[in-house]
Amino acid sequence: MGIDAPLADRVFETGVAMMEGLSIYLGDRLGWYRELAAVGRLTPAELAERTHTQERYAREWCEQQAAAGFLTVDDGGVSGGGGAGPRFGLDAEGVAVFTDVRSTDLLAPFVRLVxxxxxxxxxxxxxxxxxxxxxxxxxxxxxxxxxxxxxxxxxxxxxxxxxxxxxxxxxxxxxxxxxxxxxxxxxxxxxxxxxxxxxxxxxxxxxxxxxxxxxxxxxxxxxxxxxxxxxxxxxxxxxxxxxxxxxxxxxxxxxxxxxxxxxxxxxxxxxxxxxxxxxxxxxxxxxxxxxxxxxxxxxxxxxxxxxxxxxxxxxxxxxxxxxxxxxxxxxxxxxxxxxxxxxxxxxxxxxxxxxx
CATH class of the missing domain: 3.40.50.150 (Vaccinia Virus protein VP39)
Structure with missing residues (x-):
């Protein structure tokens, strides 16, 4: 955004936050958060296979979630390298926020309502x-x-x-x-x-x-x-x-x-x-x-x-x-x-x- 344009910066950040919120909805409804919480770190291909979803979308979503700071990633988050590629997961706070129905920090349903x-x-x-x-x-x-x-x-x-x-x-x-x-x-x-x-x-x-x-x-x-x-x-x-x-x-x-x-x-x-x-x-x-x-x-x-x-x-x-x-x-x-x-x-x- 432009120099010394705090309102423009804030509106841009709001738009990004809206897109990140809708991506949370996808992960919630597709069961991706719950699978990562139950199993641990997975490659996008493994996540897609276990949830009967599409690998290409799972890969883009995992990278987006890691870029947003919602998922953790090993191998420095570098995709396209050797082997099976990076694995993505949830830390303890992520489990509470996205999946734990007993936690008062659970907020995925908030995004669902929005x-x-x-x-x-x-x-x-x-x-x-x-x-x-x-x-x-x-x-x-x-x-x-x-x-x-x-x-x-x-x-x-x-x-x-x-x-x-x-x-x-x-x-x-x-x-x-x-x-x-x-x-x-x-x-x-x-x-x-x-x-x-x-x-x-x-x-x-x-x-x-x-x-x-x-x-x-x-x-x-x-x-x-x-x-x-x-x-x-x-x-x-x-x-x-x-x-x-x-x-x-x-x-x-x-x-x-x-x-x-x-x-x-x-x-x-x-x-x-x-x-x-x-x-x-x-x-x-x-x-x-x-x-x-x-x-x-x-x-x-x-x-x-x-x-x-x-x-x-x-x-x-x-x-x-x-x-x-x-x-x-x-x-x-x-x-x-x-x-x-x-x-x-x-x-x-x-x-x-x-x-x-």
Whole structure:
């Protein structure tokens, strides 16, 4: 780029990063990362043979990934030399970032979610120009699986310990016969995590997306969790109450009618019951330039969450960047009096709020 042209340099770097992100998608979907994590260093020919893919593409991808710093390479990375050629592999950090479903550093699903929006760019242009939106169903399995797989390690590995660290919440969940709802459960990783952490509770997962509910049922069955029920229903109709605790994990900002949902949730509560909303930790006001987390939230909002919400007529159009005052307004309009932050920190880029 030109001399003293920092914006041009940044836009060029952004374009390169976009191409590298799409190459991550290829490696994720073709199983190349997983094969390298399972086997170790491989030549492109070996990688292609083991994954039933094309060697020429595998070679170009391996070299590109090494050039980007994602894969390690032996022989100094010199291709075309003698012998079988260089071997490519993943170091421990690469395994965690690209393949380990238990790691909170897993980020390949993040790229999968972004790719789902990229496929819909023509539809997004039309929505931005003429109104309407792009629904979750249009975004498809890349979006469903991307969000679910990105959140899974946080729910499985981190959530139980964090809940145990909030005494009144832990006590309510641990009470024999406690009734718990997980509204907007998606693939049900949060529902299953709650049920396993509190086996004496009855946990009901509710989601409006039929394919997600079916997948959640399969996941719960595969893990032998019996104190779970998965229900296909809109959030405005919270079945199976009264509930002692209702969770909404990273979903309220997506809902086209958040006040109606919170009103239904409030009516489903038992005496003394309360609600926990986990949503993105958006800053209380716009800051420019923003940090990387706030920029990521706006990225999700412009490409995925806001278009999905606006695909429903009469939507509130919240978007991913749901600031505290917005959540408080929704809660008060739904009949809640108190909205307080729970002492759960360092949980990704999310914030936990309690509604009473």
């Amino acid at each position: 790719a789902a929006s990229a496929v819909q760019l023509p539809a997004l242009v039309e929505a931005y120009r003429h109104g309407g939106g792009v629904s979750w169903d249009q975004l498809g399995d890349d979006a469903r699986e991307g969000q679910a797989d990105m959140n899974r390690p946080w729910f499985e590995q981190v959530l139980p310990g964090e809940l145990a660290g909030v005494p009144h919440l832990h006590e309510a969940l641990g009470r024999p016969g406690a009734a718990v709802a997980d509204v907007g459960c998606g693939y049900g990783w949060s529902t299953v995590a709650l049920a396993r952490a509190y086996p004496q509770a009855r946990v009901v997962g509710i989601d409006v997306d039929g394919p997600s509910v079916e997948r959640a049922r399969t996941i719960a069955a595969e893990r032998g969790v019996e104190n779970v029920e998965l229900v296909h229903s809109a959030g405005e109709d919270v079945e199976g109450g009264p509930y002692d605790v209702v969770f909404l994990f990273e979903c309220l900002h997506d809902m086209p009618r958040p006040v109606e949902v919170l009103t239904a949730v409030r009516r489903s509560l038992s005496d003394g019951g309360f609600v926990v909303v986990m949503d993105e930790a958006a800053d209380d006001a716009l800051t420019t330039p923003a940090d990387l987390v706030q920029r990521a939230l706006y990225g999700f909002s412009t490409l995925c969450c806001l278009p999905d919400s606006l695909s429903h007529p009469g939507s509130a159009g919240t978007g991913t960047v749901m600031r505290r005052p917005v959540l408080e307004r929704y809660a008060h309009e739904a009949g809640f009096k108190d909205v307080t932050d729970l002492p759960i920190e360092d949980f990704g880029f999310w914030r936990f709020s309690e509604l009473r």
